[in-house]
Amino acid sequence: MAARALERPRRLLMAALLLGVPVAAALAAGWASSLAHEDLRDNARAQLALYNANLRAELERHAAVPLALAQDAEVRALLAYPSPAAMDRLNRKLEDIARALDALALYVMDAKGTTVAASNWNDAASFVGENFSYRPYFRMAIDQGEGHHFARGTTSLVPGYYTANRVVAENRTVGAVVLKLGFDRLERAWAPGHEKLLVTDRDGVVFITNMPSWRYHALPRRLPISLPIVPQGSSEGLDVLPWAFGGASDRIALEEDGRLRRYQLSSVAMPGGDWTLHSLTSLDPVTARAWVAGLLAAAAVAMAALTGYAVALRRVALVERIALQEESRAELERRVAAATADLRAAENELTQAVKLAALGQMSAGIAHEINQPLAAMRSFADNAVVLLERGRTDAVRANLAEIAELTDRMAAITRQLKGFARRASGTLGPVSVHAAVIQALALLESKLRRDDITVEVDLPDRPVLVMGEDVRLQQVLVNLIGNAADAMRGCPVRRLRIGLVTADGEALLSAADTGTGIAEADLPRLFAPFFTTKEAGDGLGLGLSISRGIVEDFGGSLTAANRTGKPGHGAVFTLRLKTTEQPA
Incomplete structure (x- = not known):
């Protein structure tokens, strides 16, 4: 099953790895390369504009020099009226200016193109006396007023950029001023x-x-x-x-x-x-971005494919695990149901055994309750024979009425014993708390009378119905009342108070005695199976445990405490049961 379930995810994984990864890598690389090229072009244009501005600023910074010298009086005077002294002064002036500008050369040419003064006048390759009329920048300056040209120097053999301006004196062209820049x-x-x-x-x-x-x-x-x-x-x-x-x-x-x-x-x-x-x-950054994008896309597709395959594996494993869990749960539920049925049967048997044990403990009192009516009946019968012989029919009739009353009493006792001894039905329904209390007290009447215990019953006038089962509720009350009677044995004051109050859909039935109370160390384990504070042979320690189980089956609770919060002043047991308005 798992192999068939994984076949399709496995094929999809192989397709993604063999086709999806290279296709995704190629698409991502192409897309990233296109974006990177656009960014590179934009950055290159911006950078080129800065270099262009830098170059133009460098040229414009020196363009004004030959223009200014073309207006200089010394330059005009030398070109109009040449003299050795004027030439020497202008040579030195041009030399100083060229040095300040870091220019290759600065020189003055006459109208025929012959250099009459130059910044390099003192060099071996001096321009003074050289004729540059053939140079384009000179012709442009003479004809147009301004000339520009880049060329290698014919005298110095050093390349440079030439800027020339025409010199006009007395309304005629007398020459040109040239600046050579490197x-x-x-x-x-x-x-x-x-x-x-x-x-x-x-x-x-x-x-x-x-x-x-x-x-x-x-x-x-x-x-x-x-x-x-x-x-x-x-x-x-x-x-x-x-x-x-x-x-x-x-x-x-x-x-x-x-x-x-x-x-x-x-x-x-x-x-x-x-x-x-x-x-x-x-273009290395473009290539790098394309590679990175391709690798990332390939990794993303591969990761997505592997993740999908892992999810498929997990889903298959989860389905198998759920199936196994369902199978295990069904088997467990079957076993639990069987065990619960066994436990319920064992509990019922144990409950029945406890009830029979309680009947055994009450047998002496019950025998006394039955023997007394029997003896009275024998006496009334004997008297009836004598009275009948004497013809006193009215007295005989009275004796027979007494005998009938005694038989009714004995029938009530046996009826209560029979009802208490029968097995519980196990079906919950509305149960009268009043009836359960009265029947439990009736079962224990001889024991309570023999132990001289005063019973106070405080029940509401209106019957209170709770969810439960009558036989088992009677068993709980018989157990609690019997324990209370045992706890008060030998105490100077022996009083049992049974009270019932209702609130918020619950009935609280309490049984408080004036016995010795419960030791603090015994409270946590009081309801534990086989725990008892009685003498050996007086009890199995199952009564309270079974009683609590019965009450919890009813959806209620059974708690125990000392009346004053400490032992020595009696104990109180409280049943908390759900009330119902349905008729019994």
Whole structure:
């Protein structure tokens, strides 16, 4: 049964492990990868905007220098009226400014493109006297008033970014002021970042980067970006960056330390120029998130499958256990029923034996009660014969009436004995407490009279009905009254008071004596089977135990206590029984 019940859960478990786990892992990994890519793109764009702002701030910080010098009086004077003294003063001035700006060079050119003053005037590769009219930044400054260009220096061979402004004096163009900047400081600031950064010009040539090996390399022709690259010929002959494109159009693969690593490419055009800022952000976090999500999903599905299988196992085990418990309970109930029946039969036999024992103890008194009427009857009969011979028929009639009364009395005694001795029916029903008390007292009348015990009965005028069985209730009362009589034997005051009160659907029947009371040590075990305080041979110690059992069968209780709370002043036994309004 268990094997068949587990067959379907076992197949579901295998299906979940073989199909559900990989499918869940793939779906979770794909979903996590997509979310991670979106987060990476957003973070890369935000980071790229910061780098772009940083680069623009670096350029704009120096853009005002050549513009201001183009308005300088010394510069205009030198270009309008050249002299060695003016040139020397301007050389030193430019040198101081370039040093303060950390610029590569700061120089002044005349209208023909010849350098007339420079910050590097004292260097071996001085620009003074050199003609740079062919340089794009000079032509742009002369023609448009301002020029920008990135190129490698023809004299110093040091690459830099050139910013030039036209100098106008007396309403004519007299030359230009040029500032050459390097990006070493900016590249050093970029170096600690996690991204690989590079700036390309309009020809796709890298001129600023935190990857030194990429500087002056050309971008690959296949660019996964929408920004236009217009080749101008300056990238011809340059090495191309070692980028491999795979997967999505914005994914770059680079070989690093003998293995391929993937990067997210982000690009942004810089306004006001032909430059493009690029960043490469590692996709390792994306891969890691995808792996983690896949593993978690696989683990969750596997755990759910195993949990379901465990639940199925537990359910099957529970069903089997419940079946075994039901079978065991049925067997136990059968045994308990049989044992209960045996115990009930034994109890009935024991109860009957106790009643017969009580009858045996009362036999002497009963014989006396019967012998007295018999002797009286013999005397009345003898007298009747004599009176009849004398013709006194009225006296004979009176004697015969006395004999009839005595026979009624003897019949009542035997009737009470017969009723007490019969077996109980075992069926509960309404029982009159008044009748039970009167019959019990009648059975014990001779004993009470012989022991000179005064009996006080305080019963309500209206009969009180309780749930019980008349024979067994009489047995309880006979036992309690008999015990009370025995307890008062030899006491100076021998009084038995029987009282009955009702309250809250219950009847409280009490029997209080003036005997020796109950020892404190005996109270806890007073109702225990075979416990007795009488002399050996006077009792079995079963009366109170059986009486309590009978009362509890009625749904009531039987308790014992000393009248004053301590022994020596008599005891009181209280029966608590449920009342009923049904007629007997």
